[in-house]
Amino acid sequence: MTEITSKYADFEGLRTQALTLRRAGLSRRQIRDRLLMDNNDILNSLLEGEPAPEWTRTTGAVWSYAFSKAPTCTVASKADGAA
Structure with missing residues (x-):
């Protein structure tokens, strides 16, 4: 009989850990x-x-909303009188 040496051989043990x-x-x-x-x-x-x-059940809409509320940074251009 061949011995199973795969790192996934103990499926039930891995399942218990994963669950x-x-x-x-x-x-x-x-x-x-x-x-x-x-x-x-x-x-x-x-x-x-x-x-x-x-917590893993988020949608793209939730992330879009979260990022839309993030503070924005604007860069002044020379036309705005920046030095």
Whole structure:
């Protein structure tokens, strides 16, 4: 019989860790980094059925609004009398 030596061999153990991190509020990227994973297909399988944390559910509209409220910087030109 061949021994499995892949770093993903303990799927159930990895799934438990991934779900614990997800329920603690971590994003997929943070989970991937903590578990030292380089395979998104495996990560998808580990997190299957687990909803994303609320803070990760942002839309482009929310970010656009946030950046539209950011202070702006204007540069004076020589035409405006700048030295």
